[in-house]
Amino acid sequence: MVTSIPATLTDRAGRQLNVHRAWPRDGGRLTFEATDTDGGQIRAGTIEADGVVRLSPFAEDPVLSGLPGAAALGQLLVHRYKRRAVVRDDAGFTKLLAPGKAEGVAVAHRLMRTLAYPSGVVVPDVVVQHQDSVTLTAVHGTSLHELGRGSTAGGHGDGAGSRDGDAPSERPGHGGWTGSWDDAGAPAGGLTGLGSWDGAGTWEKAWQQWAQRWPRLAVAQEGVEKDSIALPAHTARDECRTVARWVNQVQEFEALPVESVRLQRASAQVARLLISGAPQQAVLSHRDLHDKQLLFNRDSGAIGLIDCDTVAVAEPALDLANLLVHVDFRRAQGVYSAAAARTAEQAILTAAAAMGVSDARLRAYAAATKLRLACLYAFRPQHQALAHRWFEDLETDLSGAAAA
Structure with a gap:
């Protein structure tokens, strides 16, 4: 059975969501990201190989443990279920990542910022790094x-x-x-x-x-x-x-x-x-x-x-x-x-x-x-x-x- 991607979904509260992107996973499964047509909230979930759709509550993810707290203080911009999320707040942009990924992301940004400086290209700086997240400064423009x-x-x-x-x-x-x-x-x-x-x-x-x-x-x-x-x-x-x-x-x-x-x-x-x-x-x-x-x-x-x-x-x-x-x-x-x-x-x-x-x-x-x-x-x-x-x-x- 081929897993299809619906263009729209309705959650348990009757809110309609537009599915704007999905990613293939193993075993015929898909993860997806959707937007609430009323409030514009980002929602994420999975589509199983048998077609069953599971929509996660807003800013909840069993792998991204810091997501609920971050989203409560800022605006959720991206949520790729069990992989990553991005939240904008007063400090800049926080990337919530799967375990083991934060160190590599922080190193990459620090290195690129250092190398980019002489060229005049502005790269965000790492504000703080935790085990499962990296917060970066905003780049103006x-x-x-x-x-x-x-x-x-x-x-x-x-x-x-x-x-x-x-x-x-x-x-x-x-x-x-x-x-x-x-x-x-x-x-x-x-x-x-x-x-x-x-x-x-x-x-x-x-x-x-x-x-x-x-x-x-x-x-x-x-x-x-x-x-x-x-x-x-x-x-x-x-x-x-x-x-x-x-x-x-x-x-x-x-x-x-x-x-x-x-x-x-x-x-x-x-x-x-x-x-x-x-x-x-x-x-x-x-x-x-x-x-x-x-x-x-x-x-x-x-x-x-x-x-x-x-x-x-x-x-x-x-x-x-x-x-x-x-x-x-x-x-x-x-x-x-x-x-x-x-x-x-x-x-x-x-x-x-x-x-x-x-x-x-x-x-x-x-x-x-x-x-x-x-x-x-x-x-x-x-x-x-x-x-x-x-x-x-x-x-x-x-x-x-x-x-x-």
């Missing part, structure tokens, strides 16, 4: 995700409460990203303006600042080697395994209406792209870089970087492609206008040129990211149709690459 939301026709306000784009979807473009390279190896055209959008100047400035500072941050890992501080490595083969795991999970849960042979073929084609090319020298990597992890301070012009739990050393194309594909996905979701997406894409290509990233490596990691996102969003009810179209577009791209 607006996320690039929220900053770009106003670029679409009609606008989206400040985007408060957005969860990975609740905006309407449109068909994603082929190729994952657009833009040409001039004879010098830099993106042609430079950064473009956005016409009548009021935030166009801020949007362009934010991406210009990011493009200048990101290459400086990436090479900061050279100091790590000198100080003999070990950072985990994430290689192209590791990326292949990550993608293959997501593909297998989508196949197991039949989350995408795609035959297994097509899923496995796409996974194999992505693996060939990643493994066949010559890897570039590894640099400092965030490993989950997207527009919600980057903030822009309009007053100071500073770029902020959050959620540094998975810091590692990897090819520079890993982070750049992840960000590039997320920008295109936001356009497909209707979060960014086409013009806003072009500005962001050109900034990312500028950074790629400054870091000597080849077109081939960027395309290989972009294909991996696109397949992974199609699988990830297949477990989010409001985006399953888009995830399906996204996969089909990638399939077309991969067929073209194979023919070439």
Whole structure:
């Protein structure tokens, strides 16, 4: 029996909840996160292999013992059942974590903050660390995700409460990203303006600042080697395994209406792209870089970087492609206008040129990211149709690459 993900639920008190994301677990089970449509409270729970739904009371979790107390003093923002939760309060942001995870998260943030300082990228500091939680300072600024939301026709306000784009979807473009390279190896055209959008100047400035500072941050890992501080490595083969795991999970849960042979073929084609090319020298990597992890301070012009739990050393194309594909996905979701997406894409290509990233490596990691996102969003009810179209577009791209 395949476990399905309901778009809505009703709790015992009769309150309706919208399920906005789910995660596969072993044994055909799923965990999910939902939002109370009345009060906006985050709720979490499980869906068993037999389809039985178990909804946890607000801010209760048998593994995250500190969650009830933290949520009583702040605002619960994220709750991934038995894995992690995030609470915002006066001290900053507290991450409640499964046993044994807090130390690694605190070490990663302290290291990234130290390395990021010379580049001008602001990373949250660790306020306090406990056995099962880490509290981090707030980074001042607006996320690039929220900053770009106003670029679409009609606008989206400040985007408060957005969860990975609740905006309407449109068909994603082929190729994952657009833009040409001039004879010098830099993106042609430079950064473009956005016409009548009021935030166009801020949007362009934010991406210009990011493009200048990101290459400086990436090479900061050279100091790590000198100080003999070990950072985990994430290689192209590791990326292949990550993608293959997501593909297998989508196949197991039949989350995408795609035959297994097509899923496995796409996974194999992505693996060939990643493994066949010559890897570039590894640099400092965030490993989950997207527009919600980057903030822009309009007053100071500073770029902020959050959620540094998975810091590692990897090819520079890993982070750049992840960000590039997320920008295109936001356009497909209707979060960014086409013009806003072009500005962001050109900034990312500028950074790629400054870091000597080849077109081939960027395309290989972009294909991996696109397949992974199609699988990830297949477990989010409001985006399953888009995830399906996204996969089909990638399939077309991969067929073209194979023919070439």
